[in-house]
């Protein structure tokens with residue numbers, strides 16, 4: 001059953017599975033809470049985590065803000081995903097998991113209820129640990145930029161968490177290349193912990209980071225955690241037949257604005273034909289493309305899989321058996337370049 005291999009996490013001694021499990025969107029229950037927001041199907045989430053674990057996934061990525069069924073959670077719904085995950089992790093040996101979470105987004109309406117200040121970080125690590133019911137998190141990531149806080153303040157606060165054993169490794173997400181360089185050079189100058197990883201949106205339709213932040217990850221030997229590796233499900237081909245009930249695009253309307261248009265459908269349709277020719281599924285083709293990109297880019301890339309059904313996970317892990325030639329890689333990229341994406345929906 002155990003199928004995954006393990007890779008070194010950037011410049012660290014930490015070992016993580018080739019795929020990470022994401023905790024942003026979780027299986028829906030179809031039942032609404034008092035505010036009309038769908039509740040997560042906790043049992044189904046437990047089954048997904050069990051399947052991931054049995055396949056050999058040891059790495060899970062969440063964020064303090066994640067709810068599980070809301071993309072931009074309001075302050076009454078933030079933290080739900082961490083709470084649900086904490087309950088599920090009780091069934092496992094803590095040390096068998098590498099648990100990642102994030103800080104930055106709005107967690108309360110008051111001043112300092114968001115950001116990367118020392119005050120906010122010191123508060124939110126305690127809150128995340130309570131929700132997750134853990135004594136430490138393995139990877140603590142800054143979710144996106146906070147231009148109002150000096151980088152040195154953020155870096156020193158994060159290093160304090162490492163020194164206190166509340167956090168083992170640090171990561172960055174959604175920061176400009178120049179800003180990551182500034183953080184990393186400051187850490188080097190002060191001989192303190194910099195970032196072991198960079199978490200960025202990356203898939204065969206969305207390759208902007210190849211020319212912006214990925215060269216910075218390479219320069220500092222950081223691991224890349226690729227989020228939206230299947231373009232939120234678009235790279236499964238499911239939306240070619242319309243928006244099915246319960247799917248991501250059925251409850252997050254911005255997904256359609258980003259991905260559901262004629263050009264993107266045509267590119268995805270052609271990718272699907274190429275997958276069919278190879279006798280594999282489209283998610284397998286898209287994920288295999290990313291795994292093959294590692295060699296070309298000289299980076300370790302860990303795709304973070306969003307999973308609402310355990311069967312999707314089995315499908316996606318099949319990417320590990322797919323071989324792509326240089327010609328096939330070029331052909332896929334040519335076809336994918338025909339997509340035309342709207343404003344980001346994450």
Ligand SMILES: NC(=O)c1ccc[n+]([C@@H]2O[C@H](COP(=O)([O-])OP(=O)(O)OC[C@H]3O[C@@H](n4cnc5c(N)ncnc54)[C@H](OP(=O)(O)O)[C@@H]3O)[C@@H](O)[C@H]2O)c1
Pocket residue numbers: 021022023024025061062143173174199200226227228229230231232233234236238246247248249283304305306307308309311312313315316346
């Ligand atoms: N740092 C950041 O700012 C940031 C932002 C976004 C995400 N993330 C991280 O990245 C993770 C992954 O993002 P994502 O969920 O958008 O990833 P994704 O893999 O691009 O999309 C996941 C969705 O694709 C569909 N899917 C997956 N496998 C499938 C298959 N084999 N067949 C059919 N459909 C399939 C499912 O859609 P349905 O729901 O329709 O079943 C699933 O929810 C998140 O959980 C989070 O940890 C980070």
